[in-house]
Amino acid sequence: MRKLAVVAMVVMALMTTVMALAQDEPAAAPDLKEQTMCPVDNKPIDKAFFADHEGFRVYFCSQACVDAFKAEPAKYMEALKGVKLEAAPAAPAAEPAAEPKTE
Numbered sequence: 662m663r664k665l666a667v668v669a670m671v672v673m674a675l676m677t678t679v680m681a682l683a684q685d686e687p688a689a690a691p692d693l694k695e696q697t698m699c700p701v702d703n704k705p706i707d708k709a710f711f712a713d714h715e716g717f718r719v720y721f722c723s724q725a726c727v728d729a730f731k732a733e734p735a736k737y738m739e740a741l742k743g744v745k746l747e748a749a750p751a752a753p754a755a756e757p758a759a760e761p762k763t764e
């Protein structure tokens with residue numbers, strides 16, 4: 662039964678390796694966390710209120726904060742350092758979707 666024990670150990674070692682690899686997922690920015698707080702007054706965000714700035718979508722707690730941000734975006738972007746911002750969706754309807762066309 663020693664062979665079985667060896668096989669079992671090899672299988673365990675393989676599984677450990679596979680699990681280690683599986684956990685090694687691309688953590689692109691481990692120091693960044695999702696935005697949860699409004700950069701204007703540090704209250705929890707409501708995703709109904711947002712503004713797109715330099716390709717990023719920033720969320721706020723109220724429309725008043727959206728307006729405040731739009732007035733001075735640079736000031737509030739400072740508060741978002743270290744926060745992982747969502748990419749702003751491409752501007753709608755500016756151009757038709759980039760589909761390959763032969764004509």
Ligand SMILES: [Zn+2]
Binds near residue numbers: 700701703704723726
């Ligand atoms: Zn706010």
